[in-house]
Amino acid sequence: MAEREPIGVIGTGYVGLVTAAGFAELGSDVYCIDIDESKIEGLKNGKIPIYEPGLTELIEKNRERMHFSTDISDALEHARLLFVAVGTPPTYSGDADLSAVHAVVASMPVSDHHALVMKSTVPAGTGDSIKRLFKETGKEQFSYVSCPEFLKEGSAVKDFLQPDRVVIGDDDDWAGDAVAQLYAPLDAPLVRTDINSAEMIKHASNAFLATKISFINEIANVCEATGADVVEVAKGMGLDDRIGPKFLQAGLGFGGSCFPKDVTALKQLAGNSGYHFQLLNSVIEVNELQKRRVMGKLEKHLGSLIGKRVGLLGLAFKPNTDDMREATSLVLSARLQAAGAQVVAYDPIAEEEARKLITGIEFASGAEEVAEGADAVVLVTEWDEFKALDFAMVAGKMKGDLLIDGRNALDPDAVRAAGLVYEGVGRGH
Ligand code: NAD
Numbered sequence: 366m367a368e369r370e371p372i373g374v375i376g377t378g379y380v381g382l383v384t385a386a387g388f389a390e391l392g393s394d395v396y397c398i399d400i401d402e403s404k405i406e407g408l409k410n411g412k413i414p415i416y417e418p419g420l421t422e423l424i425e426k427n428r429e430r431m432h433f434s435t436d437i438s439d440a441l442e443h444a445r446l447l448f449v450a451v452g453t454p455p456t457y458s459g460d461a462d463l464s465a466v467h468a469v470v471a472s473m474p475v476s477d478h479h480a481l482v483m484k485s486t487v488p489a490g491t492g493d494s495i496k497r498l499f500k501e502t503g504k505e506q507f508s509y510v511s512c513p514e515f516l517k518e519g520s521a522v523k524d525f526l527q528p529d530r531v532v533i534g535d536d537d538d539w540a541g542d543a544v545a546q547l548y549a550p551l552d553a554p555l556v557r558t559d560i561n562s563a564e565m566i567k568h569a570s571n572a573f574l575a576t577k578i579s580f581i582n583e584i585a586n587v588c589e590a591t592g593a594d595v596v597e598v599a600k601g602m603g604l605d606d607r608i609g610p611k612f613l614q615a616g617l618g619f620g621g622s623c624f625p626k627d628v629t630a631l632k633q634l635a636g637n638s639g640y641h642f643q644l645l646n647s648v649i650e651v652n653e654l655q656k657r658r659v660m661g662k663l664e665k666h667l668g669s670l671i672g673k674r675v676g677l678l679g680l681a682f683k684p685n686t687d688d689m690r691e692a693t694s695l696v697l698s699a700r701l702q703a704a705g706a707q708v709v710a711y712d713p714i715a716e717e718e719a720r721k722l723i724t725g726i727e728f729a730s731g732a733e734e735v736a737e738g739a740d741a742v743v744l745v746t747e748w749d750e751f752k753a754l755d756f757a758m759v760a761g762k763m764k765g766d767l768l769i770d771g772r773n774a775l776d777p778d779a780v781r782a783a784g785l786v787y788e789g790v791g792r793g794h
Pocket of ligand 1: 375376377379380381398399400401404450451452453465466468470484485486487514515516517518592622623
């Protein structure tokens, strides 16, 4: 293998760790930096702080090339490209919180041979303001590249190694070419553009995907009123090349660490510059209402929920991750408790994270325990093990007979054959 450029990765969360392991796999020495001492200590001892399929193995395989530290100078000493993958969570105003990004920027020295490569999702214009900051502090020689990340939790390793595209926004200096060189072995379609456009590509992509989800959820709600089946409708729509089948699965709404905050940040960015992004307001509102629609379905069958036992299958915002950020289960478990229901829940992986965010519910050790004595069971996260459930067992354990398939992931006939009442999302009468 030709010698590969060493890199630094600042922030060892979902994006940082996957990026670090991915580039180590491609042959780079990677200097991983985080301010969280216990995380770094754990990583030094082979403890991977997140659940992501294939990540532990990839890090194990490339251990020799991965170096972990809390000291940014370790990265600055060995690498000229510093990939930034710190969090950019939402603030109360809906703007992205860029304090972690700014802390990284402030810790950069005067240098004419380093570049910050922004993987974190930041609003368009952030690169400009960082470059302005560099200029004000005598660091105008420090290069800057926007290289937004598109990986999906649950398939992040695969997404790194086989990206749909790599987007690089730069100022036509050495740094953009060096980043392109690093990604070259992946042979992915490459978009070379300016920094502002690269930043906007990320936000616009997430906003479009969120719009697609809210759109199909609204179609599902109309299907419920008209008797059509949204699964059939989505199949028929998705065969149109211009539409495509992905992101047309109706359900309980989108969550996670990206879509909700990125859609809001784009709406806010538009608002701050005087433009009212009407469509995104609706996308957000539809999603909020969608998370709550399951309450109406429960009440339709059970009447008042006071004292009713409701089981939740799955808590993570989607399968194959332990990420609980903005998960629909957070809203649902709170709404159910507010309506007087007892809630029992099981998630194969996310329980530890869920316990930090959800109070007042029982955590079960499996689907069987969720079903035990339940008046209703709601599928919240479509983990494979729930798709393979023995519904006769579920029916046998439950006190009631209502199964709400919040992700349209189950076979309605199999559920009904077990003697249960099936309610999906937009599945007709
Ligand atoms: P995360 O919260 O999992 O990880 C962020 C890490 O950065 C943490 O380990 C934190 O300790 C560390 N950190 C914070 N401040 C730091 C500092 N000053 N120096 C060093 N380390 C610091 O976040 P994430 O989910 O990996 O997301 C990171 C960025 O990537 C966000 O902007 C997010 O929007 C974007 N993104 C996330 C995904 C995803 O699926 N998670 C996908 C694409 C883009």
